[in-house]
Amino acid sequence: MYEHVTKLLYSVESVALFMHINPDADCVGSSLAMYKYLTNLGKKVDVFLEPFEEIRDNLYILPNIEIINANSPASNYDLGIALDCASPTRLGxxxxxxxxxxxxxxxSFDHHKSYSKFTDILVLESNSASTTQILYKFFKENDKEAIDLEVATCLYAGLVSDSGNFSYNSTTVETFEVASELIAYGVDHTLLARVLYLETSYNAFNLSLRVLSNAIFHCDKKLAIITFSFDDFKSTSTKLVDTEGIVNSLVNVKEVLLALSIVEISNNEFKVGLRSKGNFDSSLIAEYFGGGGHKNASGCKVFGSKLEVLDKLVSISKYYIEKYDENL
Ligand SMILES: [Mn+2]
Known part of the structure; x- marks a missing residue:
């Protein structure tokens, strides 16, 4: 099913890999898996992330992470591959x-539901739990021998994290099949689940205490919201990357259907993370504000004062929650 891409891969010598801004475990995992796989095939590979973008501490558990931006871009590559990037702006x-x-x-290899094409060739499987799930099938069909423990570890990292530890709606029979085949390579799945999905730093824990104690609820507790201000970051010595995962505590509240995390990133600019349960499609709300993502996990940016942003998000969320309730 990937013959055209396979042929191309065999014919090239130099490859540049591109990650998305604010990189997550699926993005870093798919880039490092592709790096090691292509290196095993004898290709010359560089991996790039937009300058000044930060990689979360816990991702340093992944093999070969030091090669990201190790070389400056050359003037010519036979092939450029974007991984886990739903739009050109995501590259930086x-x-x-x-x-x-x-x-x-x-x-481009991607699995986002909302995708805008920016490459000659697109391998898009929006039913895939992670970009690494697509890559595994591709690697297996292409040259199975080039998959080693390091490749498998990076692939598994994307899988466990983007599937919400195999709990999101996107987790399918194929997700578990890929996971079991990767574990057969000797992947330390317990360690990856803990470090990439469950673990938090002490400072991030304090940040979560602060914001969760101020959580607000609407629509009979079906909608829950937390906000992160400059002040929250300053008093806990944390940054944007430390907000990751905190919103999950909200969506884990039994009554909550949709949880929003609103992060102040500059004056009148807010980064919004959305998490939902079951069939409630959070990406519809993200798309309304020009963002996108998956059914149970998506994101967007909303502009305006803090109050305006809250107002807009609450009213659109209410609309979709009421619509969802009507269809039940
Ligand atoms: Mn992903």
Whole structure:
């Protein structure tokens, strides 16, 4: 099913891999898995992340993470591959230019429901729990021998984290099949689940105490919201990356259907993370504000004062919650 991409991969010598801004475990996992796999096939591979973008501490558990941005971009690559990037803006301004100007052929591997095409070739499977799930099938069909423990570990990292530890709606029979085949390579799945999905730093724990104690609920507790202000970050010595996962505590409340995390990133600019349960499609709300993602996990940016942003988000969320209740 991937013959055209397979043929292309065999014919190239130099490859540049591109990650998305604010990289998560699926993005880093798919990039490092692709890096090791192609290196095992004898290709020359560079991995790029937009300058000044931060990689979360817990991702340093992944093999070969030090090669990210180890080289500056060369003037010419046979192939450029974007991983887990749903739109060109997700690459960051500088890296989008490198992909556009320095790569002869461009491919994208992605699994986002809302996707805007920006490469010559697109491998998009929106039913896949993670980008790494697609990559595993591709690697297996292409040259199984080049999959080793490091490749399997990076693939599993994306799988466990993007599937919400195999609990989101996107987790399918295929997800479990891929997981079991990866574990057969000797992947330490207990360690990956703990470090990538469950564990938090002491400072991030304090940040969560602060914001969760101020959580607000609407629509008979079906909608829950937490907000992170500059002040919250300052008093707990934390940053944007430390907000990751805190919203899950809210969606885990029995009554909650939709949980929002609203993070102040600059004046009048807020990053919103949405988490939902079951069939409630949070990405519809994210798309309304120009963002996107998956049914149970999505994101967007909303502009305006804190009150305006809250007002807008609450009213759109209420609309979708009422619509969902009507259809039950
Ligand atoms: Mn992903």
């Amino acid at each position: 301004k500088k890296m989008l230019k490198v992909l556009e100007n320095c790569c002869e052929i461009k491919i």
